[in-house]
Amino acid sequence: MGAVGTALLAAAAALVTSLGMGGGAVLLLYLTAVKGMDQLEAQGLNLLFFIPVAVVSLCFHLKNRLVDFRRLWLVLLGGVPGVFAGVWLAEFLGGDLLRRGFALLLFVIGIKELLPTKNTDKHPE
Secondary structure, rough: OOHHHHHHHHHHHHHHOOOOOOOHHHHHHHHHOOOOOHHHHHHHOOOOOOOEEEEEHHHHHHHHOOOOOOHHHHHHHHHHHHHHHHHHHHHHHHHHHHHHHHHHHHHHHHHHOOOOOOOOOOOOO
């Protein structure tokens, strides 16, 4: 896949990510399976790719007054140390184990999506 195909896939992943549907998983699969990138490097690029999408999403959420500033500090208190713990854990586990874990996670999610779920909608139509 050439540069144009890569750019189109990146745009599609950004669109899917902005809709909240896990476009990062698509990008990660592409980078590791098609481009042959190491799992840790692909995850880092995936997170870097997420930054502009998150900034745009945050702007829309701020505009629509959907940000709960009272809870923001709780998220930061857990999130910032979580980033450092995640980086350490990823380096400790290594790319091969991360790749296998990611494949297992996608498999479990896929099976879960195929199984019937209970309707939790409290407002019947």
